[in-house]
Amino acid sequence: MAAPEAELVLKWEREQARLRESVKEEDTEDWQRSPDFSGLKRVGGVDLSFIKGDDINACAHLVVLTYPHMKVLYEDCKMVTLNAPYVAGFLGFREAPPLLQALEKLKNVQPNLMPQVLFVDGNGLFHYREFGLACHLGVLSDLPCVGVAKNLLHVEGVVRSEEHQSQINALQKSGDSFPLATTSGRVLGKALRSSHSSIKPVYVSVGHRITLDTAVRLTHTCCLYRVPEPIRQTAACDRQPAKDMDLTDPHSTAHRGRKRRLSTEHRNPSRWLFFPAPPQ
DNA sequence: GCGACAG
């Protein structure tokens, strides 16, 4: 946990400022304008998973699901060695490279399965310099991206205060949200109650080529549980059982998530709004 | 000045 090199941080800040100019905060796709997202067929999710005492080796995951049914179309996980340390505010420099490689591989083996939008585990514009991991991946891949963080990053005045907690308490039902505004008034993201069964919100922000309202609406429709399915399925690396305890094997039990189970009993009720199924 | 701070 050595202090990050000041010189490196300065270089990273310049790079973020440069790439920030390419972020598109508008809905660039037709399906984004549609009330029910008709035309949207594939949603992707990316994430990195680690093992207890090792923070330089990780498993890079990429999954592509059907929309709106959230069935797995493609999944890939690969062991990678990271070159940058974790420094809050600079996640992109650590995680973007291997995730971009996974997208590149998909483009080569199954270009027809390229997702139309990518869910990223982390923030987008809701960031110190308005350039979180979701923006980083968005700009470098030019794919529409949505940032979804499970924990609150302390950005310009937005902190875990009593005020913030009371706003969370006011989120009555799945789909409710409140804006995350800077001291200067700019709304950088929204806290969304993504499912009926979880009180803890998820923090949604624009990554690239999408509007904040569209990002929040889309995130809500992709949630069966608190975490959007594309990101959640990323942890389900439950395929062939590992032969030995080989940590370089992405299929090792150390990287294996829980099994998939999509029994209707556990689904998010408000999600039925988008299906020809029973209400509440 | 010190601490807080996505994954």
Added chain:
DNA sequence: ATCTTGTCGC
């Protein structure tokens, strides 16, 4: 990020 164990409820 990751570890940790059971428990209560639909």
